[in-house]
Amino acid sequence: MAITGVKTLVVNAEMRNWIFVKIETDQDGLFGWGEASLNWKTRAVTGAVEDLAPLILGRDPRDIEQIVRVLKKHSYYRLGIIGATAISGIEHALWDIFGKSVGLPVWRLLGGQTRDKVRVYTHLGLGDMKSVYETFDPGALRDKALAVVEKGYDALKVVFIPYSGHSVGIGARRHVGRLMKTLREAVGDDVDIMIDFHGRPASTAVALQFIEELAPYGPMFCEEPVQPGDTEALRIVTERAGCPIASGERLVGFEEFEPLFRQNALHIIQPDLNHTGGILEGKRIAAAADQAMMGVAPHNPNGPIAGAAALHFDVATPNFVIQEEMSGAVPWYDDVVRVPMRRTGSYWAVPEAPGLGVEIDEREAAKHPFVPEVFHTKGAVLPDGTIVDW
Template sequence: MLETERSVPIKIVSVTTMVVNAEMRNWIFVKVMTDQDGLYGWGEASLNWKTRAVASTVEDLAPLLIGRDPRDIEQILRVLNKHSYYRLGIIGATAISGIEHALWDIFGKSLGVPAWRLLGGKVRDRVRVYTHLGMGDMKSVYETFDEGALRDRALAVIDKGYDALKVVFIPYSHYSVSNAARRDVGRRMQVLRDAVGDDVDIMIDFHGRPASQSAALQFIEELVPYRPMFCEEPVQPGDAEALRAITARAACPIAAGERLVGFKEFEPLFRAQAVNIIQPDLNHTGGLLEGKRIAHAAEHAFMGVAPHNPNGPIAGAAALHFDVSTPNFVIQEEMSGAVPWYDDVVSTPMRRIGNAWQVPESPGLGVEINEREAARHPFKQEVMHASGAVLDDGTVVDW
């Protein structure tokens, strides 16, 4: 265990990225090196179909970090956000998130404590998790519409010890919904519920596919008899009033937030009481400190927090430390073991017993990368699932 006295100055000397292709997506790992022998931190800045842009952004931001004390996380975040001059969107926020994860890793290692100690301490003894159909296989997640495959893949998840799962089977939609489409959604949900029983939670990710409130509500009406844990992102992000109207009429919890960046984009949801559960992605919204601010505001708005995370292993580790220390946490999305060689490339603190991650005790985020093994999986162009989001008449719709 590496321990560095608080009085000893620490300086950042380099910031680099390593891209690892995990078959259906790329992971972007960020490594921050210090001038202390053996003291460095790992973070993650993965973003679908934006790999080269994010990795280059980390490189562009790196000069703002050199020579700074990595433990001054609040100050560094201010520098990264304010001295960039132009406001940073999802690409910039993801780059900053990966850098910030690495700073918490360094901070924890410097004191010999897990990062959750520095984020407010432990508020629970385990972290409930869920996964998707296929347990990380993106094709299974986004392309399972057949009822037999839904049943089989759901049962495979339950056989692994999970008691909650998420599905993405809302059809590509527009402003209206056909009776056939409604029936298909209701039948798929019935098949799932009959297969897994009443004690397993099912979440339905709409992926923002409905183009109107009425279309979203018609699908929700079909799902409600089968008691979903929540319906996620029923319409596209950015319209708090539309979400508020859906939440007011839906007879089940509504969740949203994975595509929002920073507290300012979440604030309208709190003000409008627009959802029941918020889903910040700690890999995209600016990091753990920004995530904590969002969670605190959500608690005052009587909302739970279920962090979004279909990303890689370091993002999962960061989410674990956030969940351990966040009182209004509900459940965590995870995709550990998404590729067969997962454990060859990275060691993580996520230890799952049944339906829950256990609380880690190793310093920092508790992550280590085997860089030689990681280098065996270089960047590849990701699979573009969105290419199928076209209606029969050629209309391009939301993925």
């Protein structure tokens, strides 16, 4: 068996572009789908896939470890998030081909089943970006949270940490506390709440001041309380926080996660299988996290194939905790793609179809061509004009 073609298909899903990767083989009707979506980097990633494709033409698609090694080592320059995302999309498609070729779901090839169902959560607003990032009013927060619970979810994530510098006033801190109190009273104790800081605090002090307001209401975790890459700062926050701390969505490959394990800098890691190098790299990261007594809650606000890849990873990963998901993000979702994710309440069922279980209607997909994504960073400016992290 040999790879004969590597193509990309971009689908604009309103709030982001999905970048699908299709790998064709010399076996009649055998091909695989992957995903390499990266917000605001669509043209860069599709170009990277095109640049990497010649390295794998003619190779056996089932030699996944070897192909990923070729893509990393024969690229010469170290790959950042764009290159790693391109590789992730290619790698997903290779697993899809491998599973189809032997008639088994991908999770079987990853070591088999470790759970009977996969717990998931979604965002405030059910994927509407304005709701996710601009809900700072207690009344709107309560109503939108209840709408998520009415859809059957028993876990949701919110982003209501204000844009911050190196210090924060008591009024802003107390407003965050009021928002969390409103949210907890609205959904009750049986619904888990996650708060995404988005790396907005510019100091450990500010991060801890916000966490002090949140911790009494029992968050499942506070996510990315400081910018990625500063392991020592993250360790300080984790040691002093009164609740679980999670991070990792912007880290690339095992080498960027390794210091977190060595310094016990987190409680829960959040690799994005769409960005960190693929499913196999995710399994390496998860195994090391398990040894460090950390759970895994994969990041995934991406498209449907990324969701399918995450589902198979979750089924086969013992220290999995909960999965972020964005199914049905647009009204025509099911016209373009059929996926294996089937939700009952706040759980996905274990899929049985071969490969990733994804089918793309390329004719329908073509009705939603690339459109430049909208930047949501307008508010990331302090009153004095200082630019801060979004």
